[in-house]
Amino acid sequence: MTDVPEADRPGSSTASHTDALLDRLERVVGAAHVITDPDVRRSYEVDWTGRYAGEARAVIRPASTSEVVEILRMCHAAGCPIVPQGGNTGLVGGGVPVDEGRGAIVMSLRRLDRRDAVDLVSGQVTVGAGVTLAALQRHVRGAGWDFGVDLGARDSATVGGMIATNAGGLRLVRYGGMRQQVVGLEAVLADGRRVERLGGLLKDNTGYDLAGLMTGSEGTLAVITRARLRLVAPQPNRAVAVVGLNTLADALEVVVALRAELTTLDAVEVFFADGLRLVCERAGLRPPFEVPTAVYLLIETADRPAAPDPAHTLSEAIARLGPRLVVDASIVTEPAARRELWRLREAHTEVINALGAEVGAPHKLDVTLPAAALVDFVDRVSDLVATMAPSAKLFLFGHLADGNLHVNVLGPDADDDRVDDAVLRLVVDLGGSISAEHGIGRAKRRWLELDRGPVAVEAMRAIRRALDPRAILNPGVLVSPDGIAAP
Numbered sequence: 001m002t003d004v005p006e007a008d009r010p011g012s013s014t015a016s017h018t019d020a021l022l023d024r025l026e027r028v029v030g031a032a033h034v035i036t037d038p039d040v041r042r043s044y045e046v047d048w049t050g051r052y053a054g055e056a057r058a059v060i061r062p063a064s065t066s067e068v069v070e071i072l073r074m075c076h077a078a079g080c081p082i083v084p085q086g087g088n089t090g091l092v093g094g095g096v097p098v099d100e101g102r103g104a105i106v107m108s109l110r111r112l113d114r115r116d117a118v119d120l121v122s123g124q125v126t127v128g129a130g131v132t133l134a135a136l137q138r139h140v141r142g143a144g145w146d147f148g149v150d151l152g153a154r155d156s157a158t159v160g161g162m163i164a165t166n167a168g169g170l171r172l173v174r175y176g177g178m179r180q181q182v183v184g185l186e187a188v189l190a191d192g193r194r195v196e197r198l199g200g201l202l203k204d205n206t207g208y209d210l211a212g213l214m215t216g217s218e219g220t221l222a223v224i225t226r227a228r229l230r231l232v233a234p235q236p237n238r239a240v241a242v243v244g245l246n247t248l249a250d251a252l253e254v255v256v257a258l259r260a261e262l263t264t265l266d267a268v269e270v271f272f273a274d275g276l277r278l279v280c281e282r283a284g285l286r287p288p289f290e291v292p293t294a295v296y297l298l299i300e301t302a303d304r305p306a307a308p309d310p311a312h313t314l315s316e317a318i319a320r321l322g323p324r325l326v327v328d329a330s331i332v333t334e335p336a337a338r339r340e341l342w343r344l345r346e347a348h349t350e351v352i353n354a355l356g357a358e359v360g361a362p363h364k365l366d367v368t369l370p371a372a373a374l375v376d377f378v379d380r381v382s383d384l385v386a387t388m389a390p391s392a393k394l395f396l397f398g399h400l401a402d403g404n405l406h407v408n409v410l411g412p413d414a415d416d417d418r419v420d421d422a423v424l425r426l427v428v429d430l431g432g433s434i435s436a437e438h439g440i441g442r443a444k445r446r447w448l449e450l451d452r453g454p455v456a457v458e459a460m461r462a463i464r465r466a467l468d469p470r471a472i473l474n475p476g477v478l479v480s481p482d483g484i485a486a487p
């Protein structure tokens with residue numbers, strides 16, 4: 001993916017302004033890190049899809065936890081809303097200042113990029129919230145370990161953002177999502193008080209799990225500044241297959257069979273013929289087979305260095321599925337060939353976004369369904385979009401082993417959410433979740449109660465009120481701040 005532009009240009013803030021709060025904040029982080037120049041602010045004010053944008057009073061870029069503490073103390077006292085931001089790759093509009101208007105300050109955490117030495121005894125590492133996933137991967141792989149979560153936005157997405165959204169990613173089937181990797185956190189509450197539990201204890205039943213609570217809180221409960229993460233053993237012996245199938249039902253049968261047979265399954269991704277066609281046209285990729293199929297699975301297995309030939313094991317498992325299920329298959333082990341097959345799946349997000357730049361930003365609905373409802377969902381969502389928005393384009397892809405589909409609808413205006421409403425209602429009717437891994441953000445706040453029910457939402461609101469009584473942290477995100485004293 002394209003890197004989110006980094007606006008770390010000294011002197012990019014205006015030299016002097018009449019904003020007393022910004023003057024005080026400059027004394028904390030330095031004038032170069034309080035950005036008010038609209039051109040430099042812009043990349044922090046628009047989300048990755050281009051669907052959500054606003055105007056910030058300033059962008060502030062602290063470099064340490066103590067600077068975050070000072071900033072929050074001042075903003076809390078002044079009642080100034082803060083939008084925490086990491087790599088700005090989020091897909092639900094949660095990291096940009098939309099409905100706070102010019103009053104909100106975007107706090108970019110990317111300068112919190114310290115990486116402590118890997119703890120080889122516990123297999124854990126402590127890193128700053130601004131460390132990108134790719135930098136984390138390089139750091140821990142250099143010490144003989146690996147990290148269990150991976151995703152396409154790895155060059156820009158940060159550890160803090162991934163924890164705040166409880167990111168899932170490509171390897172959830174094997175290692176779980178971010179919540180399963182977080183062993184401890186350091187975070188700063190809205191009023192500037194710091195909470196910290198970074199000792200790396202695997203067993204720690206001392207009351208409420210604050211790190212667990214903050215994971216998935218989307219910047220509404222605290223600003224995450226550091227994290228203690230669990231690492232996994234590297235599995236370099238890899239094979240990647242693309243399998244062509246006739247139906248989604250066949251694909252699900254394949255997933256069930258492979259999960260039962262292979263303990264080395266790292267990823268099982270799905271995409272469809274129209275998405276593959278778009279990816280090949282726009283990203284210049286070669287289709288995997290001469291004759292297209294309706295459905296494609298991308299399967300990766302990963303094993304220890306001394307394990308038997310992974311391509312052999314995977315091809316035998318696929319061969320056993322037989323021609324009734326498998327129309328065509330291609331299996332590779334060389335790193336360049338593996339990357340090429342992975343591009344077929346990973347390029348979906350960026351080519352759909354590029355098409356959106358021409359026809360209007362995509363409506364991105366990231367949902368999970370119970371396995372038994374997936375086929376019904378895909379049939380009904382296609383009919384529903386065709387009926388409600390006949391000229392719209394629908395692209396589906398996702399993490400099939402997790403029941404997670406990314407529903408992308410291009411065509412309806414950015415603020416026309418009738419199709420979103422119908423799709424999310426269908427998801428709830430079928431027993432699914434309106435957000436599998438991207439979070440609620442601004443995009444799905446309206447439907448949170450539909451999914452979770454009024455009691456759960458009121459409990460969330462009560463937690464939010466308790467930790468941030470003035471509602472300065474990301475006020476327009478996740479759970480409506482109704483009943484919270486506005487700043």
Ligand SMILES: Cc1cc2nc3c(=O)[nH]c(=O)nc-3n(C[C@H](O)[C@H](O)[C@H](O)COP(=O)(O)OP(=O)(O)OC[C@H]3O[C@@H](n4cnc5c(N)ncnc54)[C@H](O)[C@@H]3O)c2cc1C
Pocket residue numbers: 001048083084085086087088089090091094095109129150151152153156157158159160161162163164165166167168169170218219220222223224225349350437438441474477
């Ligand atoms: C090409 C592409 C592929 C993707 N693939 C996946 C995928 O497979 N799985 C998946 O789950 N997501 C995926 N995403 C979505 C996105 O990368 C994740 O949501 C990621 O976790 C966001 O990290 P970030 O640092 O960019 O956070 P941002 O976008 O900057 O912020 C996201 C949210 O977290 C909050 N936040 C950020 N940093 C902090 C902090 N330090 N403290 C408190 N709150 C904070 C923000 O306020 C916002 O609400 C993808 C995105 C793209 C563009």
